Amino acid sequence: xKTRHKRxxxxxxxxxxxxxxxxxVMQALQSNINHFFSSSEVVAxxxxxxxxxxxxxxxxxxxxxxxxxxxxFNITDTIETVPVVYSxxxxxxxxxxEGVVAQGKMGADGVFAAEExxxxxxxxxMPPEVAKALEQAEQSKQDSSANTNINTSTxxxxxxxx
Amino acid sequence: xxxxxxxxxxxxxxxxxIMQGVLPIAGAGFNIQSWMGLARPLATGQFLFVVVAFxxxxxxxxxxxxxxxxxxSHSNSQLPLQYRIAGVWGGHEGSLLLWVAMLSLWxxxxxxxxxxxxxxxxxxxxxxxxxxxxGFMLFILMTSNPFDRLLPAAPDGRDLNPLLQDFGLIIHxxxxxxxxxxxxxxxxxxxxxxxxxxxxxAWARWSRPWTIAAWMFLAGGIALGSWWAYYELGWGGWxxxxxxxxxxxxxxxxxxxxxxxxxxxxxxGSFKSWSILLAxxxxxxxxxxxxxxxxxVITSVHSFATDPTRGTFILGFLVVVVVSSLLLYAWxxxxxxxxxxxxxxxxxxxxxxxNVILTVAGAAVLLGTIYPxxxxxxxxxxxxAATNKVSVGAPFFNIVFVPLMVPxxxxxxxxxxxxxxxxxxxxxxxxxxxAFGTTALVAIIMPLLMGGWxxxxxxxxxxxGWIVSATSYNIYSRLKSGRADELLLARxxxxxxxxxxxxxxxxxxxxxxxxxxxxxxxxxxKDVRMHIGDTVTISDYTFRFDGVTDVTGxxxxxxxxxxxxxxxxYEIKVMHPEKRIYTVQTMPMxxxxxxxxxxxxxxxxxxxxxxxxxxIVRIYHKPFVVWIWFGAxxxxxxxxxxxxxxxxxxxxxxxxxxKVTAEPGLAKPTVTATENS
Numbered sequence: 033x034k035t036r037h038k039r040x041x042x043x044x045x046x047x048x049x050x051x052x053x054x055x056x057v058m059q060a061l062q063s064n065i066n067h068f069f070s071s072s073e074v075v076a077x078x079x080x081x082x083x084x085x086x087x088x089x090x091x092x093x094x095x096x097x098x099x100x101x102x103x104x105f106n107i108t109d110t111i112e113t114v115p116v117v118y119s120x121x122x123x124x125x126x127x128x129x130e131g132v133v134a135q136g137k138m139g140a141d142g143v144f145a146a147e148e149x150x151x152x153x154x155x156x157x158m159p160p161e162v163a164k165a166l167e168q169a170e171q172s173k174q175d176s177s178a179n180t181n182i183n184t185s186t187x188x189x190x191x192x193x194x
Numbered sequence: 195x196x197x198x199x200x201x202x203x204x205x206x207x208x209x210x211x212i213m214q215g216v217l218p219i220a221g222a223g224f225n226i227q228s229w230m231g232l233a234r235p236l237a238t239g240q241f242l243f244v245v246v247a248f249x250x251x252x253x254x255x256x257x258x259x260x261x262x263x264x265x266x267s268h269s270n271s272q273l274p275l276q277y278r279i280a281g282v283w284g285g286h287e288g289s290l291l292l293w294v295a296m297l298s299l300w301x302x303x304x305x306x307x308x309x310x311x312x313x314x315x316x317x318x319x320x321x322x323x324x325x326x327x328x329g330f331m332l333f334i335l336m337t338s339n340p341f342d343r344l345l346p347a348a349p350d351g352r353d354l355n356p357l358l359q360d361f362g363l364i365i366h367x368x369x370x371x372x373x374x375x376x377x378x379x380x381x382x383x384x385x386x387x388x389x390x391x392x393x394x395x396a397w398a399r400w401s402r403p404w405t406i407a408a409w410m411f412l413a414g415g416i417a418l419g420s421w422w423a424y425y426e427l428g429w430g431g432w433x434x435x436x437x438x439x440x441x442x443x444x445x446x447x448x449x450x451x452x453x454x455x456x457x458x459x460x461x462x463g464s465f466k467s468w469s470i471l472l473a474x475x476x477x478x479x480x481x482x483x484x485x486x487x488x489x490x491v492i493t494s495v496h497s498f499a500t501d502p503t504r505g506t507f508i509l510g511f512l513v514v515v516v517v518s519s520l521l522l523y524a525w526x527x528x529x530x531x532x533x534x535x536x537x538x539x540x541x542x543x544x545x546x547x548x549n550v551i552l553t554v555a556g557a558a559v560l561l562g563t564i565y566p567x568x569x570x571x572x573x574x575x576x577x578x579a580a581t582n583k584v585s586v587g588a589p590f591f592n593i594v595f596v597p598l599m600v601p602x603x604x605x606x607x608x609x610x611x612x613x614x615x616x617x618x619x620x621x622x623x624x625x626x627x628x629a630f631g632t633t634a635l636v637a638i639i640m641p642l643l644m645g646g647w648x649x650x651x652x653x654x655x656x657x658x659g660w661i662v663s664a665t666s667y668n669i670y671s672r673l674k675s676g677r678a679d680e681l682l683l684a685r686x687x688x689x690x691x692x693x694x695x696x697x698x699x700x701x702x703x704x705x706x707x708x709x710x711x712x713x714x715x716x717x718x719x720k721d722v723r724m725h726i727g728d729t730v731t732i733s734d735y736t737f738r739f740d741g742v743t744d745v746t747g748x749x750x751x752x753x754x755x756x757x758x759x760x761x762x763x764y765e766i767k768v769m770h771p772e773k774r775i776y777t778v779q780t781m782p783m784x785x786x787x788x789x790x791x792x793x794x795x796x797x798x799x800x801x802x803x804x805x806x807x808x809x810i811v812r813i814y815h816k817p818f819v820v821w822i823w824f825g826a827x828x829x830x831x832x833x834x835x836x837x838x839x840x841x842x843x844x845x846x847x848x849x850x851x852x853k854v855t856a857e858p859g860l861a862k863p864t865v866t867a868t869e870n871s
Contacts, residue, residue: 038538046550057558057594061565064590068583086585098804101721120721121429121801121812124782135587154355161583 066135070165072172075112079138087114087144088133088162096128107132107144109169118146125152131162197262200250201341204291207243207298208331210236214301214324218317219389230317237301237320240327244298248291251340252282261347264288264340270353270778272749280364281354286488286504287340289367293484294330296368296375297323304379304404311400318386319379326378329511337504353778356750362422370415370442374480376408377445380452381477384470385519388526393466398459401473403842405456409449410833416442417826428784428799430719430814432822435591440563441483444556448476451552454545462614464542467527468549474519479556481512486563537616544609551602558594562586603657603707606700607664625671629663636663644716644817654711661704665697695835702828709821718815721801725808732815735796736760739811742800750774752785755800755809759789771811773800786812795819 068086069079079085092113095106103122106113116134126132126149134146152159214236221229251264255278260266268285269278277284283292301323308316334340383401387393419442424432433439452472458465485508536542565586572578607629611622623630636659641651672693673685680688718732724739731737740756752774759767772785786799794817801810 042538042543050550050554053554053598056597057561060590060593061562061586064587064593065565066585066587067581068585073582084587098810100723101810121784121799121810124428124784164583 068133068161070109070168071107071114072109072112072165072169074114074138074144081138084135084137084147086133086135086161087116087146088131088159089114089165090162091126091128091130091132093128107134109165111169111173114144115142116144116146118149122149123152125154131158133159133162196250196253197259197341197343200247200254201335201339203243203246203250204331204335204341207240207247207294208328208335210240210243211324211327211331214240215321215328216324217321218324219321222314222317222321222389227313230313233317233320234305236324237298237305240324241298241302244295248282248295251288251291252279255279255282258351259347260349260351261343261345262340263342263344266344266348266351268351268354270351270749272778273351273354273359274748276364277354277359281358283367284354284358284363287334287338289371290330290334290338290488291340292367292371293375294327294334296371297327297330297378299372300376300379301327304382308400314390315386315397315400318389319382322382322385323378326382326515329515333504333507333511337507350778353749353776356774356776356779356781356783357426359749359776360422360426362418362426366415366418366422369411369418373408373410373412373415374442374445374483376404376411377449377473377477377480379404380408380449380473381519384473385522387470388519388522391526393470395460395463398456398466398469399842402453402456402460403837403839405449405452405473406833406836409446409453410830410837412442412446412449413826413833414830416446417823417830421823424819425786425788428786429812430786430797430799430816432713432819435562435588437486437563440559440591441486444559444563445476445479445483447552447556447559448472448479451549451556452476454548454552458542458545462536462542464536465546465549467523470527471523472549472553474516474523475556478512478516478519479560481508481515482560485509485512536614539612539619540617541609541612541614544605544612548602548605548609551598551605555595555598555602558598559591562590562594599657599707600653603661603703606703607660610668610696610700611664626664626667629660629667632663633659635659641715644712646716648715651711651715654707654715658704658707658711661700661707665700665704669697690839690841692836692839692841695832695837695839697832698835699829699832702825702830702832704825705821705828706825709818709823709825712818713816713822716817717819720813722811722813723804723808724811725806728808730811730813732813734761735766735815737798737811737813739809741807742803742809745772747774749778750776750783753800753803755787755798755811757787757798757811759796767796769796769798771799773802790820792820793817 066084066086067080068088071087071089073079074087079087087107089107089109092106092108095104095113097104101119101121103118103120104115105118105128106115108114116136117139118134118136131152133150134144135148135150136144136146139145150159214233217229218233218236221227221232251262253259254262254265255269256275258265258269258271258278260269264285264287268288269281273281281288283289301320304316304319304323308319311319380401383397383404387397416439419439420432423434424430452469455465455469455472459469485505488504488508563586566584569578569581569584573581607626608622611625633656637652637656640655640659641647644651672689673682720730720732722728722730724730726739726741729736729738736759738758738760740758742753742755745752745754752772755769755771755773757769757771758765759769767789769787769789771787774783774785775781776783784799784801786797788798789796794815797812797814797816799812801812803809
């Protein structure tokens, strides 16, 4: 009987421990999720103010400007652009006109302060989110049907991620 | 002609795998000796034909046969020979062929090192491995054939991704895949046990060395990947909690749990069904890893372009494997039995805690890794409001992982000392009083020595100090307990190698913890703009930038920086970080220069040129960073010591006799270190 009693206690303790861990894990998860937003969504104020999120699109051509170790550039989905500032060295495959995903917070001055610019390891890779954002932008352009002037910088492999 | 031979060989290998997956298992089920006897020759044949296929692809690479699509897209006539060979697994198709080659190699190993196993067991284990091989070979032939022709042939290849043109590519994927695929052996042993309905101590003894071997390769592969990322990506990070990394880390965590659970199964006959479940989970996670890496469903920091139809195939295969093995488990596991009972304070309980923690850690990493897919899946099915794509940040993994390591490490000191069945906690704590003292001392002194108090540094040093001191005490009391006239060397030799293996692996964990703690707490990173002659000082090292020169490599041109490092007035190092442009893909690559010694790494890499001949230069001082990978070498070495243990080579029958004659206390040597004292 005694052994059984102890074993029951062990099981109860174990379950309580697991329940505690699960709660803590779920809390940690809730506070560390980053949502992805396109530049149009950021301009439409859909992105959070004091929270880290991911901003993705294309690096606008001619927008990259250096100021000591600070780098300024614009991220665009071909409709709206958001200015970004980043301190440090950019990944090797960061290029104007190419897809990019930056993680950081929106500053009070309307400039997105990137803490991290995600590197890609392959020239032809396009993050699925970015491809989707560009597609939506394309869609809304066609809906408004005012302007069919497709940005030629749209990378050629968007289809690969569909 | 050669690629066609390769493809034909692969098809023959597939046919052999089909026979291997059907006949031996059926033979074992209906007790047909001749069918069971086919397992070994079929596994050998499958290996030979896969080697032929692999050899043909390698031949095409070496001879620049750009009429093969895969070669044309992953090689170039200017690519140095060693990368042309390693380029075989530099892309999707070839890395799957490597997967299959590793699988058949493990099959060959099982066929040759299974003299102690019953014919039925061998038939079932190799049969299950044959079934896995069918899945992967079909996958290659149907969706990712590396032998597809490109007509007309390309004049030259598109070159291997410059990031992969590195020594890391030569050893990291084969090592990692050996680990990934090695878990299929453990899995096959588990399924074989479920099929036979017999799961005895002999089963645990058979599958244990195979599990440890796979675990060892996996540890080595993960560490190599981390080291490679550290020096090749040019930003000095060594772990990013990226989906691709997590994909290899999850099976490793579960395999670690499995090794410990199998110890209980072998020594005490307990945890049997749990061991089987872990074996199934470990291999499923390694398949899931393949799925995550190959399908591109999750945005990864280092994603390569991928093709989603391939992801669907692996996902389907994964579902078939998981569902069928879990169904089999649910059906047969109750037959397996529970094994011996134990008290609440006992080695069994501590190993149980170890297993719970490692499994929870693995589950947390899994949750964080696939959470984006879950959310997307739920919202696309309408169960959740449509949201924007989410990603899980690295802080999540750190917040969850670090606290879990504390009780795990505590058990690591206590567990080896505890007795089976029933142990006395007060007794153990008293015996470990010196270890507690040392731990406290190290935790207080080390952060101050490193030049600044930090609670996390103290915690990390406490964990490492605890492992080292408790392990030392354990070894000391074990060596003390022999006969008085025995020499120390003789006493050391009298301990089985698996005993040393356990301690070496545990010390490896301590070494890695020291590295991780000190580098994260005390590293200095600086991105600065430097004109020629500018200096930057980081923790008593002064770096002077002396400009860049242009150099030409075999298939790239580079700007080669010249940075002199001074300590005091002495020049201690001249460093040459490079910014390369690979000519074929015109892709830039940062090639960092690193000066390593055991206490610190100095890491410099070139950013980009700015006006006036100046460059943005990245300079890091990383104390103790190599300890992270040294720890992994220790762990792998510990695994090796455990695998070569004599008892795994003694046939079961002879061993029974040995057991009778041996002293009871010595019959289970790895874990009874101090029972006699």
